[in-house]
Amino acid sequence: AQKVTQAQTEISVVEKEDVTLDCVYETRDTTYYLFWYKQPPSGELVFLIRRNSFDEQNEISGRYSWNFQKSTSSFNFTITASQVVDSAVYFCALSEEGAGGTSYGKLTFGQGTILTVHP
Amino acid sequence: GAGVSQTPSNKVTEKGKYVELRCDPISGHTALYWYRQSLGQGPEFLIYFQGTGAADDSGLPNDRFFAVRPEGSVSTLKIQRTERGDSAVYLCASSLGGEMRGDQETQYFGPGTRLLVL
Numbered sequence: 260a261q262k263v264t265q266a267q268t269e270i271s272v273v274e275k276e277d278v279t280l281d282c283v284y285e286t287r288d289t290t291y292y293l294f295w296y297k298q299p300p301s302g303e304l305v306f307l308i309r310r311n312s313f314d315e316q317n318e319i320s321g322r323y324s325w326n327f328q329k330s331t332s333s334f335n336f337t338i339t340a341s342q343v344v345d346s347a348v349y350f351c352a353l354s355e356e357g358a359g360g361t362s363y364g365k366l367t368f369g370q371g372t373i374l375t376v377h378p
Numbered sequence: 379g380a381g382v383s384q385t386p387s388n389k390v391t392e393k394g395k396y397v398e399l400r401c402d403p404i405s406g407h408t409a410l411y412w413y414r415q416s417l418g419q420g421p422e423f424l425i426y427f428q429g430t431g432a433a434d435d436s437g438l439p440n441d442r443f444f445a446v447r448p449e450g451s452v453s454t455l456k457i458q459r460t461e462r463g464d465s466a467v468y469l470c471a472s473s474l475g476g477e478m479r480g481d482q483e484t485q486y487f488g489p490g491t492r493l494l495v496l
Contacts, residue, residue: 294484364409369420
């Protein structure tokens with residue numbers, strides 16, 4: 260069965276600090292997808308990134324970067340020079356490819372990490 | 379374009395009552411998902427539709443929960459004989475869907491319906 264663990268329940272930083280959110284996953288599939296979502300106080304889940312299991316290249320998007328390492332089953336998320344607007348709950352999620360090679364997107368989420376950025 | 383919409387945004391009901399929660403997916407999205415998020419937890423999968431059919435309902439907690447998508451667009455999640463433990467935020471997501479290998483799509487979420495059972 261698939262599982263996602265976000266060991267950090269809460270993180271508090273001061274603005275402009277860098278912060279890394281950890282995500283460790285478990286899956287038996289060789290083809291799978293990893294996601295990060297942001298849930299601000301308004302409650303709506305906002306998609307940040309999708310990565311498939313065959314692509315281990317790190318990715319950078321502005322102040323956000325992601326480090327995918329299959330060897331350690333981790334998909335960590337770093338925010339550089341954090342801002343107050345980054346305060347939110349961040350979820351890591353995993354989906355496996357369906358049987359017979361069909362796509363199937365049931366997401367398994369971690370418990371989330373509450374990030375608070377203080378001015 | 380419009381995102382996923384859900385109505386009502388809030389629903390308060392009494393224990394034992396019946397409720398319906400509605401989800402309007404993004405136009406053209408064939409895949410639709412329902413999740414439930416309890417306070418302080420990540421969303422948990424309930425059911426997945428590909429078109430009109432429920433491709434996977436393994437996440438529905440019991441037979442009081444049922445969902446339909448009769449025309450392959452709007453979906454309704456129905457909860458009978460509500461219990462206090464059903465109180466949660468019910469999230470709907472949609473994606474383009476597809477049956478080709480490697481065609482995994484990103485799911486886009488609606489704002490959720492906050493259900494409170496008194």
